[in-house]
Structure formats: C-alpha cells, structure tokens
Amino acid sequence: MTSGLNITNGDCAGGGMRAAQIPGEILSWRDVLHEGPVPAGLSLAELSKVRAAFIADQGMGERADIEKSFAERDDALRRFTDNDEVILWFEWDLYDQLQLIQILDFLSQFSREHLAETGTKVSMVSFAGYLGNLSVDAFVPLYDARIEVSAAMMETGRLAWGSFRDPEPRGILELIRGDTSALPFLEGALLRHLEEFPSTRNGLSRSERQLLETVARGPVTFSEAFIRVANREERIFCGDATMAGYLERMSDGDEPLVTYPSGERIKAATNDEDSAAFRNAQLSLTPAGRAVLECDRDWIEMGGSDRWLGGVHLAGREASWRWDADSHALRSPRMAT
Structure with missing residues (x-):
C-alpha cells in the first residue's frame, strides 16, 4: 500500500499541500458541478464524459484532454483501497461541497467491513474557508487534525448527491430541512444552489x-x-x-x-x-x-x-x-x- 491518497478541489489547494509535503498522492477533482448537466442514472465514467463535453463546450479546454484527465482522476478514485488512508480536503462553498458529496456517494458503495478488510481508512479535512489561500505552514496542522469519515457522513453524502442529480429537485429541500449536521457546510451550500433556480418574482436566478x-x-x-x-x-x-x-x-x-x-x-x-x-x-x-x-x-x-x-x-x-x-x-x- 501507498501512504495515502489526498483528494481536494483543484490545483491551488493541491499545490499548497505539495509545498507543505503532505504525505501521499494528491488528486485534484477539478469540476464545477453547479454548472451544466449532472443527470441521474449514470456511472462515474459515464457522468465524467457528460461533464467533459459540457466543459469543452464552454471553451474551457479540449474535450479529449478533459476526458483523459477525468478518466485518470476516476481511476485513482476506483483504486482507493490501494492506499492505507484516503483524506478528503474540502471547503465550505458549493463548488467543494458538491465534489465532496460525489466522492462520498462513490465511497458509500463499500461497507465499513470491506474497508476494514482492505485496511483503508477514510478521513476528512473540512475547512471553513479557502485552502488555496492558506500559507504553506497551515496545511500540516489541518492534516494532523483530520477526522475519520463516519457512517453518518457517508449516508448524508449519498442522499445529498442523489437529491442533487434528481430531475425533481424538492428532495434537496427535504434533505436540508432535516439533519445534515454530519456535513456542517452542506445545508448552506445546497441552499445557495437552490437560489440559482429562477425566481418566482421575475425569473432571474x-x-x-x-x-x-x-x-x-x-x-x-x-x-x-x-x-x-x-x-x-x-x-x-x-x-x-x-x-x-x-x-x-x-x-x-x-x-x-x-x-x-x-x-x-x-x-x-x-x-x-x-x-x-x-x-x-x-x-x-x-x-x-x-x-x-x-x-x-x-x-x-x-x-x-x-x-x-x-x-x-x-x-x-x-x-x-x-x-x-x-x-x-x-x-x-x-x-x-
């Protein structure tokens, strides 16, 4: 096994972690999931192709290059049990929280018994702020303070990701009216997502x-x-x-x-x-x-x-x-x- 797999939002945070010499591989997720289609009923690989097509259509890169990057990213996630620890580094905003619940949904397929058999621990750094703005010396204390991902975190992430991808969006509202305390930044993030729906007043988000x-x-x-x-x-x-x-x-x-x-x-x-x-x-x-x-x-x-x-x-x-x-x-x- 390798020492660990660190998954974070993008290259700025990843660069800070590398500079701080956080142990293990660093994987940047790099997807603005609150923009463009995230339809239900697709596998991780199928959804990544949909996302790559959308991002390319926005002029943010060549489709083939984006598909290749996402395929490599997804493959690293699928092989997460090759590591003794997977650490999820995510911030409090919608961009990060959607990436977090996508990853938690994927990991929730694997029982805690299965993870125990493979010897893989899943941990989290949940940060009220922006990792990319931190000084290099701030990363090690965050790494040392990481917490183990609980069953409640996994389940909340799974439910949230399913609600976000549902063509009937009222499940999101039902979710945040319930108990999302396992993921303390999720309620505010999903509320901001709902504010992008057209207003009843004038149709503007x-x-x-x-x-x-x-x-x-x-x-x-x-x-x-x-x-x-x-x-x-x-x-x-x-x-x-x-x-x-x-x-x-x-x-x-x-x-x-x-x-x-x-x-x-x-x-x-x-x-x-x-x-x-x-x-x-x-x-x-x-x-x-x-x-x-x-x-x-x-x-x-x-x-x-x-x-x-x-x-x-x-x-x-x-x-x-x-x-x-x-x-x-x-x-x-x-x-x-």
Whole structure:
C-alpha cells in the first residue's frame, strides 16, 4: 500500500499541500458541478464524459484532454483501497461541497467491513474557508487534525448527491430541512444552489439578479462587476469565466437584458487575446433588463435561458421550477402550489 491518497478541489489547494509535503498522492477533482448537466442514472465514467463535453463546450479546454484527465482522476478514485488512508480536503462553498458529496456517494458503495478488510481508512479535512489561500505552514496542522469519515457522513453524502442529480429537485429541500449536521457546510451550500433556480418574482436566478443590479448602478466594466457581485456572496460562488457565461446568456435572445453601450450583444472571451478587451468593456442595462429587474416582466416568460442545475434541465420558457425566496420553497408552475 501507498501512504495515502489526498483528494481536494483543484490545483491551488493541491499545490499548497505539495509545498507543505503532505504525505501521499494528491488528486485534484477539478469540476464545477453547479454548472451544466449532472443527470441521474449514470456511472462515474459515464457522468465524467457528460461533464467533459459540457466543459469543452464552454471553451474551457479540449474535450479529449478533459476526458483523459477525468478518466485518470476516476481511476485513482476506483483504486482507493490501494492506499492505507484516503483524506478528503474540502471547503465550505458549493463548488467543494458538491465534489465532496460525489466522492462520498462513490465511497458509500463499500461497507465499513470491506474497508476494514482492505485496511483503508477514510478521513476528512473540512475547512471553513479557502485552502488555496492558506500559507504553506497551515496545511500540516489541518492534516494532523483530520477526522475519520463516519457512517453518518457517508449516508448524508449519498442522499445529498442523489437529491442533487434528481430531475425533481424538492428532495434537496427535504434533505436540508432535516439533519445534515454530519456535513456542517452542506445545508448552506445546497441552499445557495437552490437560489440559482429562477425566481418566482421575475425569473432571474440570484447570480443573474446580482449581476443586473450591479450593471444597473453603472457605469461598470465586467472586471468591476465581477468583484462587486463576488463580494455579495456569503461564500465564494463562481469564477469569472462562469460569470461571463451568465452575462452572455442574458445578452442573448429576442430581448437582451444587458449589452454593450453600443447595443452590441455580449460574447464572453474565448482566448487570451480577447480577454483584456472583454474585461475592460463597459456594460449597459437594456430597457428589457430594467423591466425584469423591477419585476414588471419575467425573464423565463421572455425566453429565459437553457441551463442545467444538477439533474434539473431548465429549458427556457419550459423551465418547470421556480425558487420562492420569501418562503424558501421550490414552486412548479405546472403543479398546484
């Protein structure tokens, strides 16, 4: 057996762990699971192909390269019992918590008796903050304070991952209204996920609303808007590439909500050459955007956008779920409320 397998969110955290000489292999998960399809009923390998296709379609790499990276990652996870210990290093935000519950769901297939027979221990470092921002000397104390993953943690992760991938999302709400204390950051993370469903007020997700509100206060560039929107989040929610995608989505359709001051539609930069111009260009709220922001019109009724939230496909005007921020409830226009 090797000394251990450390699984974490991405390369920044992994780099800090390497610099701190944390023992064992370091595996970065590298998937923004709160964006794009995460449908139910697929194996780990099948889902990774779906995820690779989505990420490539967003201009974040070549599909073949992403598939290869995910296949190597998945293979390392499947061989986890080759290690005497697997340590899960994850933060408190939605990005990390979704990766954590995906991994816990996979590990939950193996009984504690099986793990005892293989001699593999599963531990966790659950961090209220951002591992990538830590100094090198902060990693060893976290490693020393790791705790063993309990049966309750495994079961909570399994239930949460199943609910997240379900095309009927009210299971997420039922889960967080129950006891998720085994994973103390899960409730807040999944609540933030639910806030991305179209609002019952105007059809905007929380991210879309915050972005439009920032543009409405203009003048503002994309770089400035990104910082201002990010500062309104309780925990880091998304990176600039993801937010650029939101902006492009709201500039599409028959009646864009936001454009450049010239009226030109916004297209997110796809290469370094275009990036500086995109980041420094001013943004402008359209009359339609202002009407939606003031709840005089509804973004979904205007056409909305085609996006996936976990296992739920929100297909423009056909989007079948809304988030009621006042009552913290999911509503379906197709069902009696």
